[in-house]
Amino acid sequence: MAIFALIPAAGSGTRMSGALRKQYASLAARPMLWHAVRAVCVPQVAAVFVVLSPGDEHFARQDWSAFAGKLNPLYCGGETRRDSVLNGLSAVLGTIDADDWILVHDAARPCLPADDLRRLLHEGEADAVGAILALPVADTVKTAGKDEAGVQRIVATQDRSQLWLAQTPQMFRIGLLMHALSHMPGATDEAAAVESLGLRPRLVLGSRQNLKVTYPEDVAIAEAILSQRQ
Numbered sequence: 001m002a003i004f005a006l007i008p009a010a011g012s013g014t015r016m017s018g019a020l021r022k023q024y025a026s027l028a029a030r031p032m033l034w035h036a037v038r039a040v041c042v043p044q045v046a047a048v049f050v051v052l053s054p055g056d057e058h059f060a061r062q063d064w065s066a067f068a069g070k071l072n073p074l075y076c077g078g079e080t081r082r083d084s085v086l087n088g089l090s091a092v093l094g095t096i097d098a099d100d101w102i103l104v105h106d107a108a109r110p111c112l113p114a115d116d117l118r119r120l121l122h123e124g125e126a127d128a129v130g131a132i133l134a135l136p137v138a139d140t141v142k143t144a145g146k147d148e149a150g151v152q153r154i155v156a157t158q159d160r161s162q163l164w165l166a167q168t169p170q171m172f173r174i175g176l177l178m179h180a181l182s183h184m185p186g187a188t189d190e191a192a193a194v195e196s197l198g199l200r201p202r203l204v205l206g207s208r209q210n211l212k213v214t215y216p217e218d219v220a221i222a223e224a225i226l227s228q229r230q
Contacts, residue, residue: 002100003121004092005040005169008084009033009107010053010077022213023107024058028226031062032213035110035226040103040169041067042114044121050107051088053077085190086181089174098175101125104190105169108213111225112169120171120204129199130172132191133206137163166191167206 009023023033033050041048048067051074052059064071076087085104101124105112116133124131141158170190172180180193187193191201213222 001173002046002096003044003103003125004096004100004174005045005048005103005105006051006085006088006092007033007036007040007048007105007107008051008077008081008088009059010051010056010084011081011107021058024062025213025219027110027213027219027222028230031058032110032222033059033107034062034064034066036105036107036112037064037067037071039110039112039114040105040117041070042117045070045103047072049074049088049092051077051084081189082181082185082187082193086178089178089181093174093178096174098173098178100174101130101171102174102177103169103171104177106212109168109210110213111222112210113207116204116206116210117169120169123202123204124171127202129201130170130176130194131202131204132170132189133167133210134164134203135167135206135208136160137165164203167210167212170201172201 024031027035037048047070049072054075059073074088074091076091077084078087120131120133137160141160142154143156143158144152145155147153166189172190172194177190180197181187184193184196194201209225211221213219
């Protein structure tokens, strides 16, 4: 079956400072979204769809010539990530098959290593359910709660041996993912929606380089990673 990629990029990036939306913030002389597209625009991927907000005016101002013929903007983004992914899948379902694979990748993960993607594609295609990149939790995890004075205090220490941090891309068959997302409006990622159907997606080992740029200080880390590769 064919493999496609979809990047929801309709968010506002409220935890990042700056006038531009996070996906268009400059990173290594390119918009962050450009690097995310490049990471999944590989020979195995037939096309890359970027889901934008209906009023997006920034995308058309950028230079996307490096991905000519393979990059397709979709101006159907929703209020949440789940809405944007579902809207994007609905928009392309008429041109691609429900049994094809879709890689859903974060616009804010510009440093996806090629080896991580190859590993995901290899293991994901071999799995009946699908797979996601993820990392085992390395730090000690605490559960918190507020006391009578409103001070955050430790309530418990979690067993981290079975805890993983979800990353992207997340790889599922398009028809399955649409069905899952349509039945879970509150899904925070694609895997959670698929899990709600009683299925268990495969965990594929990712890497710390595939960070999600969330806060201003993350930009310097991403810059360093991209500069090292160049």
